[in-house]
Amino acid sequence: MASINLRALAPIGVFFLLCFVIAVFSPNFLSVSNAIRILNASAIPVVLVMGATFVILMGSIDLSVEGIVALCAVVTASLVLNDTTGANLGLWAVPFAVLAGGLIGAVNGATHVYLKVPSFMVTLGIGFVCLGIATAALGGFPVRISDRGFRALTLGRSLGLPNGIWVAAASVFVALIIQERTRLGRYVYAIGTDEITARQSGVPVERTRVLVFVLAGLFSGLAGAMAAAQLGQGHALIASGRLFTTITAVVVGGTALSGGVGSVLNSVVGVLIVVVLTNGMVLMGVPPFVQQGVQGFLIIVAVSLALDRRQLEVVK
Amino acid sequence: MTEKQKELLRNLVPIFTLLILVFGIAAYEPGFLRPANLITVTADTMTLFLMASGATLVIMLGSIDLSIQAIASMTSCIVAAMLPIFGGTALLFALAAGATAGVLSGLVVNYLRIPSFVATLAIGGIMTSVAFWASDERSIYISDADKSAWLNWATGTTGGMDNEVLVGLAVLAGLSAILSLTRFGRLVRAVGSQERAVVASGINVNRVKFLAFVISGFMAGLAGLVMAARLGSGSPTLASEFLLPAIACIIVGGTAITGGVGSIWKTFVGALIIAVVRIGMTFVGVTVFAQQIVFGLVLVLAVAMTIDRTKVAVVK
Amino acid sequence: MTAVNPVLELRNVTKEFPGVRALDCVNIHVGRNEVVGLIGENGAGKSTLVKTLAGIHRIDEGELIFEGEPKSFRSPRDAFNHGLAMVFQEQSIIQTLTVAENIFLGREREFLRFGVIDKRAMNAAAKVELAKVHLDCDPAQKCARLDFAARQMVEIAKALSLDGRLDGDVVILLDEPTSVLERREIDLLFGIIRELKAKASIIFISHRLDEVLEVSDRVYVLRDGAVVHETTSSDASITGLHEHMVGRQLDHQYYRENKQRAAFGNPVLSVRDLSIDDEFSNLSFELAEGEILGLAGVVGSGREAFARCLGGLLPPSGGEVLIDGKPVRLNRPHQAVNSGFGFVPSERKSEGIVTGLSVAENMTLAAGERFSRLGFIRFEKERTECQSWIDRLQIRTPSSKTPMQSLSGGNQQKVVLSKWQIFGSKVAVLDHPTRGIDVGAKEDVYELIREMADQGVAIVLLGDTLEEVIGLSNRILVLRDGEVSASFDAPVGGKPDQLDLISKMV
Amino acid sequence: MGKLIRNTVMVSVAAMLSTGINSATFADDLTLAISMRSLSNPYHATFARGGEEFAKSVGLPFEVLVTEGNSEKGLADIRALISRTNGNVCINVDPNDSPDAATIVDEAKAAGAYVVTQWNKPDDLHPWDHDPNYVAHMSFSGVGTSKEITNALIDAMGGEGGIVAIGGILSNVPAIERKLGMEMAVADTGGKVEILDFQPADWNETKAFEIMQAWLTRYGDDIKGVWAANDSMGIGALEALRQEGKAGSVPVVGIDGTEAALSAVEAGEMAGTVAWDPTWTGGMGLSLCHAAATGAIDIAAEPHAHREFYGTGIVVTPANIAEFRSRDASFDYNDYWAKSTGQIQYQ
DSSP: OTTOOHHHHHHHHHHHHHHHHHHHHOGGGGSHHHHHHHHHHHHHHHHHHHHHHHHHHTTOOOOOHHHHHHHHHHHHHHHSSBSSSOOOOGGGHHHHHHHHHHHHHHHHHHHHHHTTOOHHHHHHHHHHHHHHHHHHHHTTOOEEBOOHHHHHHHHSEETTEEHHHHHHHHHHHHHHHHHHHSHHHHHHHHHHHOHHHHHHTTOOHHHHHHHHHHHHHHHHHHHHHHHHHHHTEEOTTTTTTHHHHHHHHHHHTTOOTTSSOOOHHHHHHHHHHHHHHHHHHHHTTOOHHHHHHHHHHHHHHHHHHHOOGGGOSSOO | OOHHHHHHHHHHHHHHHHHHHHHHHHHHOGGGGOHHHHHHHHHHHHHHHHHHHHHHHHHHTTOOOOOHHHHHHHHHHHHHHHHHHHTTHHHHHHHHHHHHHHHHHHHHHHHSOOOHHHHHHHHHHHHHHHHHHHHTTSOEEOOHHHHHHHSHHHHSEETTEEHHHHHHHHHHHHHHHHHHHBHHHHHHHHHHHHHHHHHHTTOOHHHHHHHHHHHHHHHHHHHHHHHHHHHTEEOTTTTTTOHHHHHHHHHHTTOOTTSSOOOHHHHHHHHHHHHHHHHHHHHHTOOHHHHHHHHHHHHHHHHHHHOOTTSOSSOO | OOOSSEEEEEEEEEEEETTEEEEEEEEEEEETTOEEEEEEOTTSSHHHHHHHHHTSSOOSEEEEEETTEEEOOSSHHHHHHHTEEEEOSSOOOOTTSBHHHHHTTTOGGGGEETTEEOHHHHHHHHHHHHHHTTOOOOTTSBGGGSOHHHHHHHHHHHHHTTTTTOSSOOEEEEESTTTTOOHHHHHHHHHHHHHHTTTOEEEEEOSOHHHHHHHOSEEEEEETTEEEEEEEGGGOOHHHHHHHHHTSOOOSOTTOGGGOOSSOOSEEEEEEEEEETTTEEEEEEEEETTOEEEEEOOTTSSHHHHHHHHTTSSOOSEEEEEETTEEEOOSSHHHHHHHTEEEEOSOIIIIIOOTTSBHHHHHTSTTGGGGEETTEEOHHHHHHHHHHHHHHTTOOOSOTTSBGGGSOHHHHHHHHHHHHHHHTOSEEEEESTTTTOOHHHHHHHHHHHHHHHHTTOEEEEEOSSHHHHHHHOSEEEEEETTEEEEEEEOOTTOOOOHHHHHHHHO | OHHHHHHHHHHHHHHHHHHHHHHHHTTSOOEEEEEESOSSSHHHHHHHHHHHHHHHHHTOOEEEEEOTTOHHHHHHHHHHHHHHTTTOEEEEEOOSSHHHHHHHHHHHHHHTOEEEEESOOOTTOOGGGGTTTEEEEEEOOHHHHHHHHHHHHHHHTTSOEEEEEEESOTTOHHHHHHHHHHHHHHHHTTTSEEEEEEEEOTTOHHHHHHHHHHHHHHHGGGEEEEEESSHHHHHHHHHHHHHTTOBTTBOEEOSBOOHHHHHHHHTTSSSBEEEOOHHHHHHHHHHHHHHHHHTSSOGGGSOGGGTEEEOOOEEEOTTTHHHHHTSOOOOOTTOTTTTOOOBOOOO
């Protein structure tokens, strides 16, 4: 694809460098089983960044990730065989969760576009609303899933790899098609680069913005279903901590927060860097109280190595 | 209405929003309007305002500071740990530590050219580690003797007014003066609206950004001190869950997240709006399950009212 | 002179903005297969007219008639879909998209196969459109990699792509398409326009009167929002048109040659073996107080890079620059400025002015230290000094507190120039200082340049046209492929010929 | 705009007029309230439910406040509640952080409100120093129960091998206590059991999941047992084990007694958990507070053991889960100290 150029390779270089450093400290790191574990731990974040990348490419931001994932995890858990409701939809719960995510995304997008409120605030507010609904709907208790078949979504394996990895791979494929081969994808770049010009060239800016938030919601919904399958339950706190990981991964991958520059493939590499960092921290035996500091330091190093500074006349 | 009057009216919208909220709550629960209660609510808001005050400058640059929460927690630990040993000097140490964190953010953004979103997130991680180290991984109490000797400026009362409010007003006046009367303040606005032109005019933009981050770090440090004084302790998680509300109150006040437009008093009003909504819900008796939902919705609506769309061409 | 069947007609169109009547009862018609020129000074209403046609502004009174029916376009895209394509003065190319994607932006439907875009078909179609403007580039490459002129050709190709895709009439509006093009490319464009005439109608807006006469069949002159003159090109003369435009007699001393200095002060600037890899190499010259040095060269000759280098925006890779005999560092703009350089960038909108600030704030941006004490701004001093500059340069602005973005291009440029005078730069580097501004404003700028030279400022000038460079300069360096190919003295009465320069440029 | 301003002024005037009237009328109504971290975890949800049930039993208005992990918000809400009720309120508080307790007690004392605290308070803050408003402090022996559950884990491992331990937020008091208890129990084995690694997962399921995955790479089969400072993290670790087909073969213990953990104990996938009784702490805390506020008991006259006491934490293992499930969990609101297991001891 045309988007794979040298710039996209810099984060990959950082990724391998990081792997090398960790492997020096902990040879186990390079085992096949650990590679699978890392891919598996990356599955949900990868699905999340697929949506987030489009939003960020457009120059906006989506802070409702945790809210949507939690609410959709609750929706999923309530629709499969569980200890709270009488439903038993099995894997058919997944499309419902994805749709629910898309619906919330539509609310995000419509509020953002038609009330002309910055996406930062809309998604922050809607995120609170989603978490509130997830809490209120269950009164603070989790819904526990007893449907083995449904949990195969992440627990089962196909061709030797956990299914979660396949779901993530499929998401990347779909996102890549959208980015490279559809009008939506092209319009996202156009809007992110220069919205006024894009509008004058006939790009349906409003519709595109709403659709991108819907898209982000759909991916978040899928991630919610996966989270429910992975942990065997749905509750309001299931996604806590996902937001900053997602955005960090997108930025570490080289997508600019100002919009227009980047790609979903970059974000995949970004996720791998962030996940390997967390994994490596434990593998290298970094003392817990300095972990956040070391992680912060390494992210600075990673981004400064991966960023193409010539592209950045202005750093915000 | 002339342009000037319209402009004035647009500027006053955040205040109208605040008044509508206050009287809306008072209509339900008149006790809210008791002077003592209003002073308490204002005093409770001040830590949030202090954290947001410095970050307002950074956001006006078009950047963002995500390290303020970690900085405030860190200074609370430093002051709590050092007060028994060094007395009042501990306050200076803590403030210096806050400013130093800002220095680091400034250096990383300027010289490594890393977007502030990631840079400050990472610096925040490092500050959390410093907090863990300074506090030996636990909460540290501040003895009543130390408190009354060194922290009375933050928690006592002067002429019937809580000192927090006075500190907040002093910061409001000081930073407003910096923003509207000094060359630095003007450059902050300039960089936020058209950085490339400012650079081409021979302004050392790095210096402006650097100073903004230092002020933000310093104010977050001050917020940490006031928090420590109010809660009588320092802890690495003392300021947890303050980050997003702090940024929310900057934007609710009407400062544009894209930079260029904003002021400190708007942040002050924004902080009061956030506090009034939160505390107001307790007053009106909104059930705790619905509070998050109401909070999220009011947040979006408040911003929809307060942001001045005439000054930003594109809402991102 | 009414055409029998005008394709496009404006009848008594009026447009008002708060306090201004931007268009006043304008009547214009464009016949089938006709090229109509539109000229007017800064603020005469040309931009408003274009935006009204494009549907960006609503018409207050009057009507727009297209193909015999009253129309009201909702957006540039709507106009485009009906057959009215525009090439804007400010480029509407999205740099992160490829050439092909830009040409067909918003019209991808044509290439959809099973819901996804068939890139190969799109690139092939783009190739056809690019051939029309004789631009040979890979349609799959990102526009960011093209230079300014090539992007302009892509923009024109985008407009031309309507031809053959539409049943009805096609009107193409070119708003200042030549301002960034070199003569060779302009000739190419004019060739294309003549070819197109057979199939479409064209509205051509330019600030270069000679070009308008060269390519148009008929010319309208706008002044203060109204059409003040209409003539066929064969009957018109440059002087006559100019008089109609400015509403007075043309000063024969267009470039103020009577004010050109013959003797200069002390040497200020010396450039020795200055190089930037892949841009220019071993550039050397000396410049004295009050001297104007013109730089001529085609795009890619290295003159733009050289100007940006002196502005501190492109760090040199070798050689040295001295001001008053002292070496200066040019790695960052503030080093350049503090050493005495004042750079007026060609991209005024993004690099010249700060839109969020007021006129006065822009004027004192560089000289801020002089207007502050202990960091605090001295508002009174700032206000009085700026007001005196506004009066002196006749900058049209309600007050010094007016936001910069509400000024017209020419007035903005005057503010940018005054910024360096207020700062007291020793060397002014002017990169296309008259780009995109009108004749009247241009004359003011020329006047200002002469005045600066008079005060002892050394000036490095990259002109918009060769004529401008020749007219203004004391000395001209011609650059070719990054090296000086010739040097001409240009005293009053001994100005070199354009052809001499061109022969050294290519 | 003019209309809006006019309306606003009218509303405000009306509001000011009614202020005096209203504040006089609601003086008689005692309000019961609970303040805690958040409603989105089962422990606190049950805690709130316990409070609500008591409030229903006495027919008084009931409110729930949440801190959302933010001490300042917790304090501000409590202040707002005290201000609204003119101090005529009983609050059962689980402070966000120990030092908050002191400030809360000060506020209550100043306004004449009554407070019972749970879990977190400074060691030198005692109810009897703040009679009568600071009614009591209830807690569970973090160190002691953690020791017990760790022993259950060691038993399930067969008495020896390496364990990995997942802690809560490093600076949280319960996290510190539970870690300490775990370390003491391990030390008691005299080296037979070894702590391979300790990592904090901040009470977070997903973090525990990821850390467990990394441990599987680092230690592999050397991991003979998993200790988690709460059930959420325990479940996270269990799911990471399940991914590798190891659920049930490596024993996991947690603390809190959530339904998920109890089911896992039943399924034999967890070796144990500690069941607190949040219904009891929620209901009984308020009941005691209510009794002190209404004068049903003279709290100042009660012995220290009735002012700072431990509740009952039951270690639930596969051996006693059936018994635990069938126990009679009901209690009498007026028998305040029936479930107390002694006065709080400070290390």
